[in-house]
Amino acid sequence: MKFLRATILILLICSCVPKQDQLEIYDFQGIERFLFLSDSKTYVINFWATWCAPCIKELPYFEQLQQEFKDQVEVILISLDFPSQFETKLKPFLEEKQLKSKVIVLDDVDMNSWIPKIDKKWDGAIPVTLIYNEYKRQFYPQSFTYEQLLTEVKKFIN
Template sequence: MKLKILFGFLLLTVLSCDQRPIAKVVPIDQEGLKQVLVADNEKIKVINFWATWCAPCIDELPYFEKIGASYKNQLDVILISLDEAKSITTAVQPFLENHQIRSKVLLLDDPYAAEWIPLVDHHWDGAIPVTLIISKNKKQFYNKALTYDELEDAINKFL
């Protein structure tokens, strides 16, 4: 009996572990951002703009990690860092490792915010965090930090 309990516990532990590797930051420019913002016919895109120096951003990152793991066959979570490009190795990558971030992480290396912010949403004032959810038929922009329940409700509207 004890062996069955131990086996069940081990199996549950293995199944609940996230096997994805820690994210590696990939710099993109405005053209790269345009490609990210194109709807995918296969999966819903959940795009979050954040930075390591933004406390509300950091607070909500675990929700994106959890939602990405829970809905991995239905959506892609893309975290776009607005940190300075020179801080990739000194701040962003260490942050990802310390917080076990496994979602795709891009760093927007484009200083001309007035040009790329309207590409995301015309109502965006540049404050972060913000989230954009895109499917082939729908787009929704959230100009605030989200709770896990709000994020899940938003995603369920796309499923």
């Protein structure tokens, strides 16, 4: 009986721990809806990868933004990691960092078809960030400091 109780307790605890073991993987068609959500929130969409050093450097700023503006902002981190590195790089990275922001994966090789649909100015270098809400959208082909990110996001939420 004691054993059963312990087992149930352990199961309960385990089910509360956020799961990072399943990646949400989409092709561009699957990703597209995240780029055009229309509710009261401001969406901050960041394209990144574990192999991209400037991306990793700015990830904490996106996390901080998500924490500070929980009610108004939703950060979505779109990983462009290679499928061959999902298990070896991406999953261990997510496991270690326990990111609070939503992470999804874009796996679609026909880049020339989908890159311009995200922004005409984007030539494919990362990191890039898209900020939008129901009223406006702006594409940022650049890295951010937290201050810069904050300044831009405030233009959307105020």
